[in-house]
Amino acid sequence: MANNTKRDVPMIAIIGGVVVLLFVAQATGLAGDPPKPQPTPTFTHLASTGPSNAYRLMMAETDVKKRLRDPSSADFSAMTVHNDVVCGTVNSRNGFGGMTGQQRFISRMGVMTVFADDVAGDGFRETWNRVC
Known part of the structure; x- marks a missing residue:
């Protein structure tokens, strides 16, 4: 039984680490959809607005x-x-x-x-x- 406990500790640590990483990724937006590219203004757009x-x-x-x-x-x-x-x-x-x-x-x-x-x-x- 002592051998099973030694194996369970690293497995629990790995699962706990994965859960923490998933939580951090979700909280920071890393796990979400990639950001949509913003349209870049064109010269024509800038020229039409004038000073x-x-x-x-x-x-x-x-x-x-x-x-x-x-x-x-x-x-x-x-x-x-x-x-x-x-x-x-x-x-x-x-x-x-x-x-x-x-x-x-x-x-x-x-x-x-x-x-x-x-x-x-x-x-x-x-x-x-x-x-x-």
């Missing part, structure tokens, strides 16, 4: 600041995004150190930025009313 509005606003501020005498003093307000055009106003310091007052602008990302004072007549106002 975010936050990026458009940042680019408009950068383009407007290039046109100002004191870019660090720029105070932007009333900025809105309409497709790829940003409309807004900016106040900044002039050459005498005083503030210019709110100037309206229209900026098309990386293409052109126009201030109201750049356009003679009603051209800017008409464009502002149509686009902004």
Whole structure:
């Protein structure tokens, strides 16, 4: 009988170890179905979404600041995004150190930025009313 007990101890240890391994595998998801592959975004998908509005606003501020005498003093307000055009106003310091007052602008990302004072007549106002 002493011989049977010695054989039973390793067998019980092996069965116990297998049960523990199965429990751990189930708890950690190792025994479950393999994960389904996630679809990878394609370039077409990324290109169709275009830049975010936050990026458009940042680019408009950068383009407007290039046109100002004191870019660090720029105070932007009333900025809105309409497709790829940003409309807004900016106040900044002039050459005498005083503030210019709110100037309206229209900026098309990386293409052109126009201030109201750049356009003679009603051209800017008409464009502002149509686009902004």
